Amino acid sequence: MLLQTIYNQWCSPELHLNEVVTEIDYSGDKILVKTSKTTYRTNKLFVGVPLGTLKARTISFNPPLPSDKQAAINTIGVGNFEKLFVSFNRAFWPAGSSTLHFVGQGKLARYVEGWVLPNTLGLNVLVFFVSGQDARTIINWSAEEIKNDLLFFLSSYTS
Ligand SMILES: Cc1cc2nc3c(=O)[nH]c(=O)nc-3n(C[C@H](O)[C@H](O)[C@H](O)COP(=O)(O)OP(=O)(O)OC[C@H]3O[C@@H](n4cnc5c(N)ncnc54)[C@H](O)[C@@H]3O)c2cc1C
Numbered sequence: 001m002l003l004q005t006i007y008n009q010w011c012s013p014e015l016h017l018n019e020v021v022t023e024i025d026y027s028g029d030k031i032l033v034k035t036s037k038t039t040y041r042t043n044k045l046f047v048g049v050p051l052g053t054l055k056a057r058t059i060s061f062n063p064p065l066p067s068d069k070q071a072a073i074n075t076i077g078v079g080n081f082e083k084l085f086v087s088f089n090r091a092f093w094p095a096g097s098s099t100l101h102f103v104g105q106g107k108l109a110r111y112v113e114g115w116v117l118p119n120t121l122g123l124n125v126l127v128f129f130v131s132g133q134d135a136r137t138i139i140n141w142s143a144e145e146i147k148n149d150l151l152f153f154l155s156s157y158t159s
Contacts, residue, residue, distance in 0.1 A: 006031070006046065006068050013072070013150060016035070016040075016075060017124050018118065019035040019036055019037045019038075020035060020036040020058075021033055021034070021049070021059050022034050022035065022036065022043065022058075022059060022060070023059065023060045023061075023062065024047065024059060024061050024155060025060070025061075025062040026045070026062070026063070027063055027141075029119045030042065031043070031044070031045045031078040031148050036092070036131045040060070040148075047059075047146075049074040050078075051073065051076060052078045052079045054073045055073055055074070055078060078130060079135075080131060080132060080133075080135035080136050080139075081130070081131045081135055082129075082130045082131075082138060082139060083127055083128070083129060083130075084126075084127065084128040084129075084146065085112075085117075085123065085125055085126075085127055086114075086125065086126050086128060086150065087123050088124040088125075088139075089124070090125065091119070091124040092154075092158065093114075093126075095117050097116065097135065098115070098116055099113055099115055099116065100113060100114040100116070100126065101113050102114075102153075102157060104156075104157075105131075107149075107153065108153065110130060110149070110153060111129070111130060111150060111153055112128075112129050112130075112131070113128070113129055114126035114127065114128050120142055124125065148151075
């Protein structure tokens with residue numbers, strides 16, 4: 001609904017990809033959006049970058065954002081979260097399961113739970129959730145490293 005309204009009222013359908021916005025200047029009549037490639041001029045602007053981008057101040061605003069907005073950006077926390085979709089040769093979980101919960105400490109708490117995806121494509125897929133420091137850790141691992149860690153994790157629960 002919101003997107004439809006924006007599209008109908010304000011948009012000429014233009015999409016610009018692979019351009020990093022570096023500055024938003026809304027001090028004049030027109031809003032200037034400066035990117036790594038060019039500068040766009042517009043009457044209205046909706047900024048939809050993630051909170052983390054605002055916290056890192058990778059976009060400079062002129063004039064600076066109002067102090068209440070800056071206080072909100074500084075105060076609200078942002079965490080790390082990763083989803084892993086893992087396909088197994090066979091379903092080792094009980095038939096009819098929807099979620100597997102793992103209760104452990106340290107490394108044995110890394111993959112908190114596994115959602116069982118419906119087997120519509122003939123695949124046995126679990127979706128694992130990793131958050132916090134563990135998410136920061138595994139994002140730097142190769143697929144092979146993640147696979148080995150996950151197999152170690154699962155073997156400690158299934159053996
Ligand atoms: C691992 C994970 C799993 C999730 N799973 C689900 C799910 O199953 N269901 C669900 O409903 N939600 C899920 N979410 C949440 C969902 O992804 C977000 O709520 C949603 O993507 C937010 O959309 P958005 O458009 O606000 O931000 P984003 O999707 O983050 O889009 C913001 C865009 O801004 C771009 N950007 C940032 N800085 C700049 C810049 N300086 N210049 C230009 N572009 C910039 C980014 O590249 C990005 O493309 C998940 C989130 C994560 C992290």
